[in-house]
Amino acid sequence: MPVIDGKPTVSLNKIMYATDFSPVADQAGNYAKALAHRFGSTVEIVHALSSSEDDTPVAVDEIHQHIHRLTEKQKEFRASGISTVFSQSYEYPSAGALLLMERQLGPDLIVVGTSSKSTLDRFLLGSTAECLIRDAVCPVLTIGPHAKQLKDGPLPFEKIVFATDFSDASNKAAGLAFALAQDAGGHLWVVHVANTELKDANENEGEQEHELREQLSQMIPEEAYDWCFPVRTIEHGNPAHSILHLANRVDADLIVMGARRKSFRLMHLRRGVTQSILAQAPCPVLTVH
Numbered sequence: 001m002p003v004i005d006g007k008p009t010v011s012l013n014k015i016m017y018a019t020d021f022s023p024v025a026d027q028a029g030n031y032a033k034a035l036a037h038r039f040g041s042t043v044e045i046v047h048a049l050s051s052s053e054d055d056t057p058v059a060v061d062e063i064h065q066h067i068h069r070l071t072e073k074q075k076e077f078r079a080s081g082i083s084t085v086f087s088q089s090y091e092y093p094s095a096g097a098l099l100l101m102e103r104q105l106g107p108d109l110i111v112v113g114t115s116s117k118s119t120l121d122r123f124l125l126g127s128t129a130e131c132l133i134r135d136a137v138c139p140v141l142t143i144g145p146h147a148k149q150l151k152d153g154p155l156p157f158e159k160i161v162f163a164t165d166f167s168d169a170s171n172k173a174a175g176l177a178f179a180l181a182q183d184a185g186g187h188l189w190v191v192h193v194a195n196t197e198l199k200d201a202n203e204n205e206g207e208q209e210h211e212l213r214e215q216l217s218q219m220i221p222e223e224a225y226d227w228c229f230p231v232r233t234i235e236h237g238n239p240a241h242s243i244l245h246l247a248n249r250v251d252a253d254l255i256v257m258g259a260r261r262k263s264f265r266l267m268h269l270r271r272g273v274t275q276s277i278l279a280q281a282p283c284p285v286l287t288v289h
Contacts, residue, residue, distance in 0.1 A: 010179035016107035028113030034155030048094035095131035158186035169258030173288035
């Protein structure tokens with residue numbers, strides 16, 4: 001059944017931008033700033049300064065140093081006309097502190113950067129970003145190490161890849177994907193990656209392809225063709241590779257996916273695929289519960 005009725009809208013009144021002052025966090029800050037310009041958002045810059053595992057108190061000089069950096073970051077946002085405040089926590093671990101701040105602040109979106117390490121094609125996502133994606137209440141926009149560099153100004157997501165497995169989480173993600181596509185009047189690729197190889201090419205493949213395309217069609221309301229350009233597509237093979245290949249092929253500005261809590265698995269993907277998408281994506285990845 002259609003998950004969108006009528007013309008969807010997106011509202012981002014408050015954005016929570018999590019930073020550790022690293023280069024990838026600065027890149028995430030550029031996205032937070034661009035989104036704030038686009039949607040007239042207030043930005044809450046947050047930083048978690050963790051104590052050590054043996055509960056050694058954080059040095060006062062270190063606290064002052066990071067407050068200074070937060071103040072400078074706040075000035076940067078305010079200079080571009082964005083209403084901005086900042087918060088700092090000394091809780092341990094940092095991911096838990098950020099989740100607590102999310103509950104207290106009630107943002108519409110979290111923006112966070114993440115780096116990755118690659119060993120024998122195994123990609124590991126930073127633990128803080130992983131916890132936010134898994135446990136945050138609101139959607140999370142993750143900026144990976146290969147995401148596009150931004151130019152100054154508002155950010156329209158003109159080319160969006162929405163990956164679905166027809167789950168409840170995917171249905172919720174669809175609403176935001178269509179709303180963002182409507183906002184930009186852009187292109188939206190609604191993609192499903194078949195989790196099994198199609199056999200008996202002359203008969204079964206055609207039947208399964210038809211059934212999947214019908215399911216994708218049901219996710220796209222007729223009205224959507226009036227305000228964006230939705231395209232159905234079915235991919236086969238490795239899910240992460242397929243989604244990334246499509247995103248690269250269409251020069252996507254954004255990948256949208258449904259997220260399942262606790263298991264840190266997006267859609268029905270096997271272990272390690274989610275990390276690969278987030279670590280290798282050529283654009284930001286928006287996850288929605």
